[in-house]
Amino acid sequence: MSSTAPIKVSGLNHAFGKGDLRKQILFDITTEIPEGEIVIVTGPSGSGKTTLLTLVGALRSAQEGSIEVLGEQLRGAKPRTLEKVRRQIGYIFQQHNLLGALTSLQNVELGLRVTGRFSRSELQHRATAMLEAVGLGDRMHYKPGQLSGGQRQRVAIARALVGEPAMLLADEPTASLDKQSGRDVVERIKSLAKEKGTTILLVTHDNRILDIADRIVHLEDGRLSTFTDAVIENNQRMMQTLADNRNKQPLDELVAALDEPGFKDLLQQITSDSQRFQEATTLANDVAFKSMLRQGLFAFNRKLGQLLNADRASLFIVEQDSLVLRVAEDIEKMGEVRIPLGSGIAGAVAHSGESIRIDDAYADPRFNQDVDQQTGYRTRSILSLAIKDRSGKVFAVAQLLNRRDGQPFDQGDEERFADFIQSIGVILETLEGLSVHQATPRHQAP
Numbered sequence: 001m002s003s004t005a006p007i008k009v010s011g012l013n014h015a016f017g018k019g020d021l022r023k024q025i026l027f028d029i030t031t032e033i034p035e036g037e038i039v040i041v042t043g044p045s046g047s048g049k050t051t052l053l054t055l056v057g058a059l060r061s062a063q064e065g066s067i068e069v070l071g072e073q074l075r076g077a078k079p080r081t082l083e084k085v086r087r088q089i090g091y092i093f094q095q096h097n098l099l100g101a102l103t104s105l106q107n108v109e110l111g112l113r114v115t116g117r118f119s120r121s122e123l124q125h126r127a128t129a130m131l132e133a134v135g136l137g138d139r140m141h142y143k144p145g146q147l148s149g150g151q152r153q154r155v156a157i158a159r160a161l162v163g164e165p166a167m168l169l170a171d172e173p174t175a176s177l178d179k180q181s182g183r184d185v186v187e188r189i190k191s192l193a194k195e196k197g198t199t200i201l202l203v204t205h206d207n208r209i210l211d212i213a214d215r216i217v218h219l220e221d222g223r224l225s226t227f228t229d230a231v232i233e234n235n236q237r238m239m240q241t242l243a244d245n246r247n248k249q250p251l252d253e254l255v256a257a258l259d260e261p262g263f264k265d266l267l268q269q270i271t272s273d274s275q276r277f278q279e280a281t282t283l284a285n286d287v288a289f290k291s292m293l294r295q296g297l298f299a300f301n302r303k304l305g306q307l308l309n310a311d312r313a314s315l316f317i318v319e320q321d322s323l324v325l326r327v328a329e330d331i332e333k334m335g336e337v338r339i340p341l342g343s344g345i346a347g348a349v350a351h352s353g354e355s356i357r358i359d360d361a362y363a364d365p366r367f368n369q370d371v372d373q374q375t376g377y378r379t380r381s382i383l384s385l386a387i388k389d390r391s392g393k394v395f396a397v398a399q400l401l402n403r404r405d406g407q408p409f410d411q412g413d414e415e416r417f418a419d420f421i422q423s424i425g426v427i428l429e430t431l432e433g434l435s436v437h438q439a440t441p442r443h444q445a446p
C-alpha cells in the first residue's frame with residue numbers, strides 16, 4: 001500500500017506490568033490504514049481495543065514494533081513529535097473527558113483552540129455550528145453535570161470533530177446513545193471522513209453501525225484478524241468443540257468422569273466458545289455482514305479483473321426476464337443497467353448458459369452498443385461466463401472486458417475465470433439469499 005498511509009503499524013507488541021505481573025495484551029499487530037478510510041475494530045471486552053487505540057493516538061508509548069502515524073514514527077519519539085501528532089487527531093473516548101467546570105460550548109471551543117488555527121470569533125462560530133449539528137443547540141451553556149450521558153457523549157463528539165482533524169480515534173462513540181442518535185452520530189462521522197478525507201479508527205460493540213466501515217478488523221486475545229476470518233474461525237471452533245465431545249463419549253459420561261479442574265476447564269471452554277459463537281453469528285446475521293459481503297464482492301471483482309489482466313470486470317444478476325448490472329467499477333455513476341434476457345452478449349450467455357468469447361465486439365451483431373454509449377467506454381474484447389446455482393440454473397453472468405495487452409481473451413483466461421467465478425458465485429448467491437439489494441441504492445436509468 002502507499003507509503004503515505006496515515007496509520008502504519010507493524011509487529012506491534014504491548015504488555016502491562018513488570019516481572020511476574022507482566023501481561024502481554026497485544027501480539028504482533030500489523031496493519032495499514034489508507035487516508036480517508038473508516039476502519040472499525042471489534043472484539044470481546046479486554047481484547048486490547050482501547051490499548052491499541054491509545055497507542056495509535058500517541059497517548060501511550062509503544063514498547064515493541066513500529067507504529068507510524070501521520071508520517072511520524074511514534075516508538076521512541078520525542079514529546080514534541082508526540083504532541084505534534086496529537087494536535088492532528090480528534091479523540092472520542094469511552095469516558096467523555098469533558099471538563100466539568102466548562103459549558104458545552106467552552107468544551108467544544110477547547111477542541112478548536114488546541115489547533116491554534118482560528119480567531120476567537122471564528123472559534124465560537126464553529127463550536128456553535130458543531131453543537132447545533134449534533135442536536136445540542138439548546139444545551140450550549142449547560143455544564144456536563146447538567147447533561148444526560150448521551151448528551152455528554154454528543155458534546156465529546158462535537159469537540160473531537162470541530163477542528164476537522166486529519167484523523168479521528170473513537171472508542172465506543174455510540175455507547176450511551178439510543179438507536180437514532182447513534183445512527184446520526186456515525187453518519188456525521190462518515191460524512192466527515194468522506195468530505196475531508198479524515199482517517200477514522202473506531203472501536204465498537206454496536207453491530208448496528210458496522211456498515212459505515214470500509215473495513216472491519218477483529219481483535220481477539222490481542223491478535224488482529226479480518227472480520228470474516230473471525231466469523232469463520234469461531235463457527236469452526238464451536239462445531240469442533242461439539243463434534244469432539246460428541247465423538248468421544250456421551251456428554252454425561254464424559255462429565256461424570258471428570259475431576260473438578262477438568263470439569264471447570266470443559267465448562268469454561270464450552271461457555272467461552274459459545275459466547276464467541278454467539279457474538280460471531282449475531283454479527284453474521286447483521287445487515288453489516290451483508291454490507292461487508294457486498295463490499296467483498298466489489299473487492300473480489302476488481303481483484304479478478306486485475307488477475308486476469310482485464311480492464312473491467314462486472315457481474316450481472318438475473319431478475320425475472322432481464323439482467324441487472326450489480327457489481328462494476330463506477331456502478332454508482334452508471335444508473336441502472338438492465339438488459340433483456342437474450343439480448344446483448346451477457347443476455348445471450350444468461351439465456352444459453354454457454355460462455356462467450358469475442359475478439360472484436362463491434363464486429364459481432366449480438367453486441368449491444370447502448371451501454372458503451374451510455375458510459376463512454378469502448379469495448380473491444382469480451383469474456384462472458386454464466387454463473388449457475390446449485391440446481392444448475394443460470395442466476396448471474398460475470399464478464400471481463402478488454403484484455404489489457406490488447407489481445408483477445410483466450411482459452412486459458414476462460415478456464416481461470418471459470419475457476420474463480422465458482423466462489424464469487426457462492427458469495428453472490430449468499431447475498432441474494434439475504435436479499436441485500438434492498439440496502440443497495442438503485443439508480444434510475446438516465
Ligand SMILES: Nc1ncnc2c1ncn2[C@@H]1O[C@H](COP(=O)(O)OP(=O)(O)OP(=O)(O)O)[C@@H](O)[C@H]1O
Nearest residue numbers: 016017025043044045046047048049050051052094
Ligand atoms: N493501565 C493498565 N495496566 C494494566 N493492565 C491494563 C491497563 N490497561 C488495560 N489493561 C488490561 O489490558 C487488557 C486490555 O484492555 P483494553 O482496555 O485495551 O480492552 P478493550 O478491548 O478496550 O476492552 P473493552 O471492550 O472492555 O473496553 C485488559 O485485560 C486490561 O485489564
Ligand SMILES: [Mg+2]
Nearest residue numbers: 049050094171
Ligand atoms: Mg475499551
